[in-house]
């Protein structure tokens with residue numbers, strides 16, 4: 001195994017790793033990026049619902065196991081850009097209170113070691129980097145921002161505007177989803193985004209979605225100090241004799257093992273794979289896994305309580321680009337329930353092929369088509385709480401994921417509440433639960449919002465990373481993907497991962 005030496009080695013190119021590369025590339029330091037996937041191919045199948053949703057074309061065919069040893073296919077993909085290649089690009093800031101300790105009906109959501117104010121400048125940078133479109137001051141739970149969104153909001157289509165108006169009339173506060181989509185509504189002829197119906201959950205064939213590949217990796221990969229190796233899966237990290245520094249990164253490519261050295265090594269493989277990599281790197285000095293003196297590596301895995309519903313009414317819904325509106329009126333609870341409930345947002349428009357995989361429960365063909373053409377489709381998120389027993393382990397080199405639902409009371413109330421509201425405003429004669437979006441038939445598959453497996457904190461006994469996301473135990477090892485979350489809030493996680501990567505990047509660039 002030939003050895004080469006770099007200033008920084010970044011492992012993984014998703015929301016965390018890709019954004020970090022963007023921050024570090026201008027330093028001129030020698031950077032090696034190792035990514036287990038390749039570039040996601042641009043092909044007609046990018047926008048083919050059957051390929052994407054029924055045949056899982058862009059998901060890994062790897063098998064993970066649940067706590068009973070049953071195999072399942074996780075809803076995750078390995079590409080340059082990571083899961084941002086298929087995400088819905090809803091780019092939210094956590095709420096200010098999410099950074100403190102919050103009492104939930106199901107327990108406590110712990111405080112972060114940094115405040116919202118400390119992360120705020122990096123949220124602003126991340127919104128600029130990913131060109132977020134939105135409008136401030138419509139969402140009452142929105143934290144104070146130092147700047148406007150870089151671009152105005154993506155407008156609702158007529159049916160959604162109608163629902164927006166109906167909700168407002170009832171006293172609710174619908175708002176525009178902050179979106180990382182390169183859409184210029186007023187100049188569609190020159191807009192990169194063509195406002196189509198294959199965005200949320202699909203790769204973007206015309207590269208009009210702001211993702212870590214298009215916005216961070218590609219613009220930097222031709223720089224002389226940056227080297228990207230794709231199809232390079234990191235297998236383990238080897239420390240020096242003291243166990244205090246990572247000396248060598250071992251990866252496999254084209255069936256061969258390679259070793260590289262880096263002054264600083266940053267893991268960003270996604271919360272599950274980063275934990276797996278630390279566990280796979282156990283040695284004499286770190287018998288329970290690298291940087292795991294706390295025993296917390298792999299624990300406190302979170303993925304949100306998620307639900308999707310179709311509100312079907314007699315009125316057709318010809319909306320094409322549907323993911324434009326959200327509601328946070330119940331984020332912190334309501335008059336009858338004093339604990340947090342969660343967040344409501346529109347999904348990308350559901351079509352008959354997305355419903356088809358659930359066909360035994362419904363009538364096929366025309367009926368599915370009719371349902372899809374009359375439905376308005378919603379995504380509900382509640383916070384799940386960190387539980388040390390919800391965890392990633394490795395057995396015989398295979399990922400095992402143990403997860404038991406928690407904190408469901410507020411989430412269930414929100415689901416019911418939202419269904420009642422849709423009926424009240426006559427936007428749903430009936431409601432159909434829709435389980436396809438994250439393929440929730442086997443609930444564990446739904447790992448899109450994975451986080452928490454190497455949380456940051458002040459105390460090395462209860463956390464894996466310090467405030468700067470450096471491992472407490474190994475002085476040149478950092479983690480910058482969703483693993484660092486001590487709690488998950490109830491809005492989509494990516495903007496927080498990106499903002500934090502910029503924050504950690506600044507620290508690394510200075511040091």
Ligand SMILES: Cc1cc2nc3c(=O)[nH]c(=O)nc-3n(C[C@H](O)[C@H](O)[C@H](O)COP(=O)(O)OP(=O)(O)OC[C@H]3O[C@@H](n4cnc5c(N)ncnc54)[C@H](O)[C@@H]3O)c2cc1C
Pocket residue numbers: 011012013014015016017034035036037075076077078079080081082083084086087088089090091092200201232233234235268269270271273274277447448449450480481482483492493494495497
């Ligand atoms: C269908 C879907 C829709 C979503 N919609 C939204 C949304 O609208 N808004 C939002 O905020 N979030 C959304 N998410 C979640 C979002 O995509 C993730 O939160 C985010 O991508 C996580 O970033 P990350 O850096 O932690 O991991 P990832 O983005 O998953 O990146 C991990 C990277 O590490 C690489 N890797 C893994 N293991 C190794 C290894 N051993 N060696 C080398 N490389 C490795 C992977 O290939 C990948 O490139 C969605 C997710 C899905 C699946």
